[in-house]
Amino acid sequence: MASDKPSLYTAWHSPFGWRAWISLLEKGVEFDYHETDPYEKSPEWFKISPRGLAPCIRHKGKSVYESTICMEYIDEAWPCTPRLLPEDPYDRAYVRMWTDHVNKKIIPHIFGMIVHQTATEQEKSKQDALDGIAAYLEAMRDGGPYFLGQNFSMADIALGTFGSIFFCMEHYRGFKVPNEAKFVKFHDWIQTIVARKSWQTVLPPREQVLEDWRPYAEGVAQTELAKAAKQGKTP
Amino acid sequence: MSDPKPKFYTSWFCPFAQRVWIALLEKGIDFEYIEVDPYKKTPEWLSVSPRGLVPVLVHQGKSVYESSICIEYIDEEWPENPILPKAPYQRAYERIWADHIAKKIIPPFYAMLLKKETELQENAKKEMLEQLLVLTKAMDPTGPYFAGSQVGLVDIMLAPFAIRFFILKHYRGFQVPSGDESPFARFNKWYIAIKERDSTGKTSASDEEYIGIYKRYTDDTGQSLVATAIRQGTALP
Numbered sequence: 001m002a003s004d005k006p007s008l009y010t011a012w013h014s015p016f017g018w019r020a021w022i023s024l025l026e027k028g029v030e031f032d033y034h035e036t037d038p039y040e041k042s043p044e045w046f047k048i049s050p051r052g053l054a055p056c057i058r059h060k061g062k063s064v065y066e067s068t069i070c071m072e073y074i075d076e077a078w079p080c081t082p083r084l085l086p087e088d089p090y091d092r093a094y095v096r097m098w099t100d101h102v103n104k105k106i107i108p109h110i111f112g113m114i115v116h117q118t119a120t121e122q123e124k125s126k127q128d129a130l131d132g133i134a135a136y137l138e139a140m141r142d143g144g145p146y147f148l149g150q151n152f153s154m155a156d157i158a159l160g161t162f163g164s165i166f167f168c169m170e171h172y173r174g175f176k177v178p179n180e181a182k183f184v185k186f187h188d189w190i191q192t193i194v195a196r197k198s199w200q201t202v203l204p205p206r207e208q209v210l211e212d213w214r215p216y217a218e219g220v221a222q223t224e225l226a227k228a229a230k231q232g233k234t235p
Numbered sequence: 236m237s238d239p240k241p242k243f244y245t246s247w248f249c250p251f252a253q254r255v256w257i258a259l260l261e262k263g264i265d266f267e268y269i270e271v272d273p274y275k276k277t278p279e280w281l282s283v284s285p286r287g288l289v290p291v292l293v294h295q296g297k298s299v300y301e302s303s304i305c306i307e308y309i310d311e312e313w314p315e316n317p318i319l320p321k322a323p324y325q326r327a328y329e330r331i332w333a334d335h336i337a338k339k340i341i342p343p344f345y346a347m348l349l350k351k352e353t354e355l356q357e358n359a360k361k362e363m364l365e366q367l368l369v370l371t372k373a374m375d376p377t378g379p380y381f382a383g384s385q386v387g388l389v390d391i392m393l394a395p396f397a398i399r400f401f402i403l404k405h406y407r408g409f410q411v412p413s414g415d416e417s418p419f420a421r422f423n424k425w426y427i428a429i430k431e432r433d434s435t436g437k438t439s440a441s442d443e444e445y446i447g448i449y450k451r452y453t454d455d456t457g458q459s460l461v462a463t464a465i466r467q468g469t470a471l472p
Contacts, residue, residue, distance in 0.1 A: 051335070064327045066334050076323035089311035093299045100301055108470060135285075231468050 006059040006077075007032040009048055013212040015161040018202045020055035020070040022157055025198035027078045039223050068099055071154045084154040091148065095155045098139055098147065102158040106132035110162055111229035113173045117219045126175050133159075133177060137185045144185075145192040160193040165209050172217040241294040242267045244283060248448045249273070250395035252290035253438050254302040257391050258309050260434040262316050274458060288460070288472065303333055306388060319388055329388040332373055332381065336392050339366040341471060344396055347407050348452040349465045360409050367411065371422040378421065379428035386432065394429045395438075402445055406453045 008024060008031050010017030024031050038045070038054035049056035049065050056065040057073065064073045075084035085092045109132060112125035136147075136159060143149035147156050163186075169175035177186045193199060204212075215221035216229070243259060243266045245252035259266050271280060276287045283298055284291040292299045292308065299308045310318045319326050340363065347359035370393075374381050381389040403409035411426075412419050429435055440448075451457045460472040 060324070062324050062328075064324070064331070066331060069327055069330045069334065072330065073323055073327040076326060089308055090295070090297055090299070092311060093304050093308040096304045096307065097299070097301060100304065104470065104472070231470070 004060060005030055005032065006057050007034055008055060008057055009034045009036040010055040011036055011038060012204060013209065014054065015165060016067040017055040018161040019067040019157050020057060020074065021202050022161065022198040023071045023074040023084060023154075025201055026082055026084070026152075026196075027074060027080060029074070029078050039225075068103065068154075068158070071099075071157060075154070082152050084152075084157070086148065086151060086153065094139075095148065095153050098136060098155045099158040101132065101136060101139075102155070102162075106136065106159065107162060108229070110169060111216075111225075113169060113175055114213060114216045115219070115221070115226055115229040122173055126173065129175070130177065130183075133186060134182050137182060137189075140185060140189070145189060147189075156189075156193055160190065160199070163190045164194045164199060164203055166190075167206065168209050168213050171210055172213065240265055240267055241292050242269055244269050244271050244289055244291040244293065246271060246273055246289045247440055248445070249289050250399060251288075251302045253395035254391050255290040255292065255305045255309070256438040257394060257434045258306045258318060260437060261318065261386060261391070262309055262313050264309065264313055286472065303330075303337075303388070303392065306391060318386070318391065320382070325382070329382065332370060332389045333392045335366070335370060335373075336389070336396075337471075340370065340393070341396065342465070344399075344403070345452070345461055345465045345471075347403055347409060348449060349455070349457065349462055351455060356407055360403075360407065363403075363409065364411070367422060368418055371419060371425075374421055374425060376421070379424050381425065386429075386434075390425075390429060394435055397426055398430060398435060398439055399445060399449075401442065402449045405446055406449065 006024070006029065008020060010021055010033070012035060021033075036045070036054050036056075038049070038052060041052055046052055048058060049063055051065060053065045055067055055070055056063055057070055059077065064070055071084055085095050106129055109125045109129035113122050113129060116122050116125060140147050141149040146152045147159075166175065166177065177183050179187055194203070203209075216226055241259075241264065243255065245256060245268065247270060256268075271289060273280075273284075273287060273289045281287055283293060284300055285298070286300060288300065290300070290302055290305055292305050294308075294312070299305050306318060319329055343359040343363040343366065347356055347363065350356050350359060375383040377383065380386050381393075400409065400411065411422060413423060414420065417423070452462060455466075464471050
């Protein structure tokens with residue numbers, strides 16, 4: 001019998017996975033957590049997640065995957081507060097546009113700076129990431145502390161998951177979001193975000209995060225993620 | 236100042252913009268059609284469209300861009316004749332398959348035209364058919380549309396590209412297999428239904444116009460961000 005209690009299939013180290021995990025935690029939904037290695041392409045895994053992607057939510061016998069789609073699904077299946085998208089259609093489009101911006105104009109460069117092995121490529125990725133972050137910060141509404149102003153949303157989760165491990169990009173590539181001018185807002189914002197209980201629950205210890213990213217930084221990771229990241233394509 | 240009539244910024248040849256045009260027609264929304272040249276990145280254009288791309292919807296002074304986001308905005312702002320279903324899982328299912336189109340079908344569509352090496356063109360054809368088959372298997376068995384008897388998001392996201400498949404045949408000899416016994420029979424049923432819809436006909440140019448405009452992809456003079464991304468092997472904008 002299909003269960004009303006959702007199951008989250010995800011990998012402990014994946015910021016994409018944290019998006020779905022944080023969304024469930026924020027909503028106070030009871031769920032089963034299944035630690036998953038999406039690179040183990042077993043037939044059982046494809047039965048759960050037809051494209052083999054994690055995170056994947058199983059709910060009432062159905063699978064939902066792709067982290068952004070998971071966040072919208074969680075908001076719609078459990079429409080209690082906090083709403084991950086606001087009520088007004090334009091504001092919803094705004095959150096979606098800037099989530100899309102994070103996915104297309106920031107995240108690929110976060111991966112890029114780590115997986116590229118030449119200094120020139122790394123510096124370009126760092127600059128591109130900063131350009132993407134600057135645009136996101138400029139789109140942030142006044143009032144704070146969140147992207148939409150007073151209200152937390154999917155746009156905060158989209159960047160805040162990766163933003164919470166920027167120490168890792170600093171460690172391997174010297175990447176830093178400046179603490180001045182157009183970047184000033186970033187630091188208050190990420191501190192508020194990371195202090196949320198949901199972030200505190202999902203974030204692994206620093207050393208584990210650094211170890212997890214080491215093969216990518218040293219150019220020895222063979223995963224599809226590494227290959228895709230080299231091409232500027234991320235899931 | 237109330238401004239109920241949205242402005243739709245588009246280019247006649249753009250399949251991404253055609254998606255939004257189809258959605259506006261399907262919803263019966265009164266809008267202003269504004270033809271732009273997205274290759275001219277003027278300050279005026281960039282103030283309407285920060286990425287400099289079509290399609291853009293401007294409604295009550297605010298811009299919405301990205302074809303799927305425009306469609307969801309249209310669907311939520313004007314709730315009659317819904318494009319997305321109400322139930323959360325059905326909505327997620329539409330978005331999942333729209334995402335599949337974006338990530339697995341659009342790239343080989345362009346690669347087939349842009350790549351100069353025959354081997355790469357053939358790989359793109361193979362990839363396209365594989366991914367179309369995956370999509371076909373996800374379709375409601377009866378249809379004729381993706382989710383059943385009503386047109387929805389996935390239909391609108393795929394239609395402009397499907398109606399351009401004849402261009403792939405013209406330049407690259409690509410064809411979706413036909414016949415009742417073909418694994419693509421369900422896809423072909425979908426295609427016939429979509430091609431017949433008013434919204435498809437009203438938003439499409441002539442075959443000759445399409446053949447002409449796509450020539451620059453095949454002779455490698457295409458300057459769009461899409462063409463550049465395919466040449467560089469990076470993600471589409």
